[in-house]
Amino acid sequence: MSILNFFTRNRTSAPVARERLQVLLAHERALTGGADLAAVLKQEILEVIARHIPIDRDRVLVKLDRGEQVSTLEIDIEMPDEALAAAPKVSTPKAAEPKAPARRRRSA
Amino acid sequence: MSKVVVVTSGKGGVGKTTSSASLGASLARAGHKVVVVDFDVGLRNLDLVMGAERRVVFDLVNVVQGDAKLPQALIRDKRLENLSLLPASQTRDKDALTEDGVGRVIDELRESFDWIICDSPAGIEKGATLAMRFADTAVVVTNPEVSSVRDSDRIIGMLDSKTRLAEGGGRIDKQLLLTRYDAARAARGEMMTVEDVLEILAIPLLGIVQESPDVLTASNLGCPITLHNPGSPAARAYDEAARRLLGETLPVRTPRPEKQGFMTRLFGKRAAA
Numbered sequence: 001m002s003i004l005n006f007f008t009r010n011r012t013s014a015p016v017a018r019e020r021l022q023v024l025l026a027h028e029r030a031l032t033g034g035a036d037l038a039a040v041l042k043q044e045i046l047e048v049i050a051r052h053i054p055i056d057r058d059r060v061l062v063k064l065d066r067g068e069q070v071s072t073l074e075i076d077i078e079m080p081d082e083a084l085a086a087a088p089k090v091s092t093p094k095a096a097e098p099k100a101p102a103r104r105r106r107s108a
Numbered sequence: 109m110s111k112v113v114v115v116t117s118g119k120g121g122v123g124k125t126t127s128s129a130s131l132g133a134s135l136a137r138a139g140h141k142v143v144v145v146d147f148d149v150g151l152r153n154l155d156l157v158m159g160a161e162r163r164v165v166f167d168l169v170n171v172v173q174g175d176a177k178l179p180q181a182l183i184r185d186k187r188l189e190n191l192s193l194l195p196a197s198q199t200r201d202k203d204a205l206t207e208d209g210v211g212r213v214i215d216e217l218r219e220s221f222d223w224i225i226c227d228s229p230a231g232i233e234k235g236a237t238l239a240m241r242f243a244d245t246a247v248v249v250t251n252p253e254v255s256s257v258r259d260s261d262r263i264i265g266m267l268d269s270k271t272r273l274a275e276g277g278g279r280i281d282k283q284l285l286l287t288r289y290d291a292a293r294a295a296r297g298e299m300m301t302v303e304d305v306l307e308i309l310a311i312p313l314l315g316i317v318q319e320s321p322d323v324l325t326a327s328n329l330g331c332p333i334t335l336h337n338p339g340s341p342a343a344r345a346y347d348e349a350a351r352r353l354l355g356e357t358l359p360v361r362t363p364r365p366e367k368q369g370f371m372t373r374l375f376g377k378r379a380a381a
Contacts, residue, residue: 012296012297012298013297013298014294014297014298014299014300014301014304015297017253017254017300017304018300018304018308020254021254021257021258021308022308024258025261025308028258028261028262029261029265
């Protein structure tokens with residue numbers, strides 16, 4: 001320790017290293033052996049959308065944010081208005097309507 | 109019953125070869141018949157670290173391919189008669205090794221040695237997978253540093269899935285050898301502590317080897333540190349790790365930083381020395 005940081009104790013880096021590793025490895029262990037989850041999700045979600053609307057693959061933004069408790073996968077797809085107008089109207093079947101999660105009912 | 113140990117890490121430069129040579133020498137000094145096998149075909153260095161670089165005639169690839177008999181390729185250590193080395197080839201690459209060939213060599217080594225220590229190359233490719241393939245137990249060498257810990261985690265996953273023992277439904281023993289540990293830096297929060305690394309990797313601890321200039325001196329001289337400077341803290345750590353490998357229950361002492369005087373703390377080590 002030199003005279004400078006004898007007086008100004010800086011924030012230590014080891015706990016940061018530990019936390020970063022814990023978050024990273026939790027994800028890497030879950031993915032071991034499988035393909036990259038984000039890539040698979042992106043591919044399949046795009047396929048579903050492309051079935052109904054023509055999309056430009058270059059105008060798709062995929063972001064993955066890994067948190068300790070929750071991870072978010074953000075997929076940003078630009079849909080031009082003419083493509084939406086050209087898309088056939090799809091009637092939503094009743095069964096596909098979102099149901100209230102069971103967990104919420106139980107707690108009520 | 110002989111035991112096959114793989115010394116592995118994923119990341120390069122963490123001390124696999126130094127640890128293989130030192131543990132091998134410790135086990136041999138304890139009276140066991142030991143062979144250390146270099147799997148780093150193309151980038152062999154175990155011969156250099158063990159001071160046998162001028163005695164290599166045949167190598168692992170020659171034996172695997174049937175160009176030489178095993179006893180012709182084995183080099184007996186000049187200091188310890190029950191310590192041998194099976195060098196890797198320097199001119200070939202890892203593709204020269206086959207699973208069947210390596211399996212045959214390991215089986216033949218099992219007949220005449222108590223301990224077969226496989227010094228794995230870095231990486232997760234063929235050389236590394238073949239080094240771990242026939243192992244009964246694994247020593248995972250890790251530095252308290254993010255990239256080394258991440259790679260060790262990956263290697264632990266491979267040990268649990270790619271070894272013959274794991275494929276047969278068994279469980280391979282894995283133990284952590286933490287090397288280049290600096291107790292003073294860990295105490296200051298600049299380096300992950302032993303507890304940090306153990307919590308992340310979740311395998312039992314085989315030993316802690318502190319960062320030490322003695323290790324470089326030993327490899328400069330081509331002598332395992334456990335033989336060159338048996339009294340040094342690093343050599344004692346390897347000796348104790350070897351005793352744990354032999355089944356002794358020996359508590360691992362976590363190194364504590366040396367007490368620093370006021371002047372050292374104020375002006376740094378060099379100024380006070």
